[in-house]
Amino acid sequence: MDASLVITQLLNGMQLGVLLFLVCAGLTLVFGIMDFINLAHGSFYMIGAYMCGTVTMITDSFLIGVLLGIPLTLAVGYLTELTVVRRLYQRDHLDHVLATFGLILIFDTGVHLIWGAGGMAIPLPQWLDSQIRPAEDIVIPTYRVAIIVVGLAVAGGLYYVVTKTRVGMLIRAGASNRTMVEALGVDIKKLFTLVFAAGAAIAGVAGMMISPITEASIGMGNEIIIVAFVVIIIGGIGSIKGAFVGALIVGLIDTLGRSYLDQFLKLFMGAENAETAAPAISAMLVYILMAIVLAVRPQGLFPPKVR
Amino acid sequence: MSSRPNSIFSAPRWLIIGVVVMVLLAFAPPIIEALDQAFWLDVFTRMLILSIAAASLNLILGFGGMVSFGHAAFLGIGAYAVGIPAYYDEYSGFLHILLAVACAALYALITGAISLRTKGVHFIMITMAFGQMMFYGFVSLEEYGGDDGLIIYERSNFGDLIDMYDDTTFYYVCLVSLAVVLFIVHRLVNSRFGMVVKGSKSNERRMGALGFPTYRYRLTAYVISGAICGYAGALLGNFTEFISPEMMDWTRSGELIFMVVLGGTATIFGPVYGVLAFLVIEEILSAITTYWHLIFGLLLVLVVLFVQGGIAGLLRRWFSKKKEAV
Numbered sequence: 040m041d042a043s044l045v046i047t048q049l050l051n052g053m054q055l056g057v058l059l060f061l062v063c064a065g066l067t068l069v070f071g072i073m074d075f076i077n078l079a080h081g082s083f084y085m086i087g088a089y090m091c092g093t094v095t096m097i098t099d100s101f102l103i104g105v106l107l108g109i110p111l112t113l114a115v116g117y118l119t120e121l122t123v124v125r126r127l128y129q130r131d132h133l134d135h136v137l138a139t140f141g142l143i144l145i146f147d148t149g150v151h152l153i154w155g156a157g158g159m160a161i162p163l164p165q166w167l168d169s170q171i172r173p174a175e176d177i178v179i180p181t182y183r184v185a186i187i188v189v190g191l192a193v194a195g196g197l198y199y200v201v202t203k204t205r206v207g208m209l210i211r212a213g214a215s216n217r218t219m220v221e222a223l224g225v226d227i228k229k230l231f232t233l234v235f236a237a238g239a240a241i242a243g244v245a246g247m248m249i250s251p252i253t254e255a256s257i258g259m260g261n262e263i264i265i266v267a268f269v270v271i272i273i274g275g276i277g278s279i280k281g282a283f284v285g286a287l288i289v290g291l292i293d294t295l296g297r298s299y300l301d302q303f304l305k306l307f308m309g310a311e312n313a314e315t316a317a318p319a320i321s322a323m324l325v326y327i328l329m330a331i332v333l334a335v336r337p338q339g340l341f342p343p344k345v346r
Numbered sequence: 347m348s349s350r351p352n353s354i355f356s357a358p359r360w361l362i363i364g365v366v367v368m369v370l371l372a373f374a375p376p377i378i379e380a381l382d383q384a385f386w387l388d389v390f391t392r393m394l395i396l397s398i399a400a401a402s403l404n405l406i407l408g409f410g411g412m413v414s415f416g417h418a419a420f421l422g423i424g425a426y427a428v429g430i431p432a433y434y435d436e437y438s439g440f441l442h443i444l445l446a447v448a449c450a451a452l453y454a455l456i457t458g459a460i461s462l463r464t465k466g467v468h469f470i471m472i473t474m475a476f477g478q479m480m481f482y483g484f485v486s487l488e489e490y491g492g493d494d495g496l497i498i499y500e501r502s503n504f505g506d507l508i509d510m511y512d513d514t515t516f517y518y519v520c521l522v523s524l525a526v527v528l529f530i531v532h533r534l535v536n537s538r539f540g541m542v543v544k545g546s547k548s549n550e551r552r553m554g555a556l557g558f559p560t561y562r563y564r565l566t567a568y569v570i571s572g573a574i575c576g577y578a579g580a581l582l583g584n585f586t587e588f589i590s591p592e593m594m595d596w597t598r599s600g601e602l603i604f605m606v607v608l609g610g611t612a613t614i615f616g617p618v619y620g621v622l623a624f625l626v627i628e629e630i631l632s633a634i635t636t637y638w639h640l641i642f643g644l645l646l647v648l649v650v651l652f653v654q655g656g657i658a659g660l661l662r663r664w665f666s667k668k669k670e671a672v
Contacts, residue, residue: 052406070467074467076467076470076471078600092501119516123647123651126651127650127651130650132413132466132467133407133413133471133603133607134650136413136415136470136598136600136603137604137607137646137650138646138647138650138651139651140597140600140603140604141642141643141644141645141646141647141650142441142647143597143643144639144640144642144643144646145640145643145644145647147639148637148639148640149640151637152637153639261596261597261640263480265474265475266473268474268475269471269475271471272468272471272472272475276467276468291434315488315489317488318486318488319483319486322480322482322483322485322486323479323483326475326476326478326479326482327479329472329475330460332466333461333463333472334460334463335458337463337464
């Protein structure tokens with residue numbers, strides 16, 4: 040194990056962690072306030088990437104692509120809430136998952152219809168396409184650092200909004216006692232629309248950040264949403280702090296597991312067995328972690344107070 | 347159970363409709379042969395297999411209130427229980443079925459023991475995550491084809507008893523299996539065991555206070571459901587002669603839930619109607635446009651928003667209205 044590889048893998052894990060957090064933030068807030076479970080949240084991740092990609096193609100600037108992509112994704116989230124999600128709050132969770140499963144089909148096919156079946160490659164701007172060399176043999180792509188910085192900045196901003204502002208206060212109050220907040224004269228529906236749309240936009244940002252590396256593709260949202268669920272189960276559903284810690288844990292364990300599990304297993308078993316077993320186990324690692332957390336603490340690591 | 351006073355009299359009605367549908371299904375192969383539409387025999391065989399899977403899901407989802415979003419994993423386990431022995435030239439059908447049911451039940455026992463510690467949304471997401479865990483697990487098993495899947499070169503061998511290669515025979519194997527499964531589900535939900543499971547759905551705390559260890563009852567129901575679905579998976583593996591992890595993707599589980607809800611949860615024949623409607627809609631829509639998933643998604647949202655009780659519910663309302671008119 041050489042140091043530069045370990046550092047690269049740690050950064051990859053961090054990157055996955057912050058992206059997961061951006062997806063989870065909206066998911067967990069929406070669940071916290073309205074008890075609503077949204078399978079189609081991953082679709083906003085995908086739509087963000089496509090919106091950003093399209094604007095980038097037109098304007099030839101990734102920065103403008105991101106800046107315009109955010110309000111565009113916000114608008115899609117807003118319309119989704121207005122047309123479908125709003126009618127589902129009073130229903131049970133089975134109806135939530137079914138209707139939002141339908142939304143996934145609509146969004147995926149809609150993207151297919153508009154942008155075609157192939158993925159959309161988004162070029163990285165030159166000012167981000169460089170490398171940082173903090174030491175002789177350590178090479179870090181600038182863009183990875185940029186993703187982590189943006190992710191942490193959004194996390195910090197969210198923390199500020201949720202803990203220090205009036206809107207954040209209402210969100211927290213809504214999460215602990217919705218009826219009481221309503222009785223005090225707060226329009227909780229408007230608040231929820233706001234949170235839903237903002238959550239969609241934040242998930243969209245994650246999609247935008249990853250798209251220059253992996254390119255925008257139709258299945259991307261459906262892959263990340265399950266891991267996002269694992270994160271918020273580990274962190275405690277409804278807790279933004281839990282989502283943050285959970286996302287970093289899952290991001291790091293998944294990345295490091297894929298790189299180093301075979302070496303770790305070789306300590307216990309023959310090299311050949313280790314190399315066969317490692318890929319399968321590392322692919323299942325975060326789910327096993329989830330199972331362990333649940334076995335010990337079914338409510339997650341940081342369950343929100345008063346539920 | 348409906349609380350309407352005429353529910354005792356309407357009870358045989360659903361049974362009559364259901365039996366009529368099953369009898370019609372029994373006449374499907376000669377009719378299809380007469381019309382020379384061999385393709386539809388495939389569609390109907392697939393429908394029967396998926397009906398078994400949907401019925402197993404309905405047992406816990408409809409009657410037990412446990413929304414499992416990972417049921418496709420059981421189908422996959424069942425199919426791999428045919429594929430992996432076949433990969434090692436072991437074609438005994440009895441072994442395949444035994445393996446499929448046992449492995450699915452074991453997987454249900456382990457994941458159920460953990461998932462059932464939670465409720466509601468947690469349960470949905472956890473079953474989903476476990477399903478996806480199996481998906482990724484099989485994707486990374488390069489030995490058995492990984493992502494590309496595994497071709498089953500020979501179907502299960504039952505000696506002289508059943509010829510799985512005869513399409514009509516295979517169809518009747520599936521039909522009889524479905525009938526037996528529906529009968530088992532019917533007997534189960536009306537037994538003392540079923541009453542406890544249904545009671546836990548409406549009020550688990552009360553059932554606990556009455557002295558029932560609800561966790562154990564629910565786990566048993568979950569394992570039975572998984573075992574039945576594993577059996578359906580073994581049939582599916584024989585039918586498609588190919589298995590890939592894609593069969594266990596979480597979107598497949600979502601489709602299974604939609605089938606159950608479309609047909610009507612907590613009804614005996616609901617899953618059969620649901621799967622039938624699902625496959626017919628799929629065949630028709632996909633013939634019209636390549637973008638049929640868009641219409642399908644819209645339909646799903648509309649069904650959730652506006653059709654309560656699924657097809658079985660519609661039938662029941664339709665028949666009870668007729669009765670009032672008379």
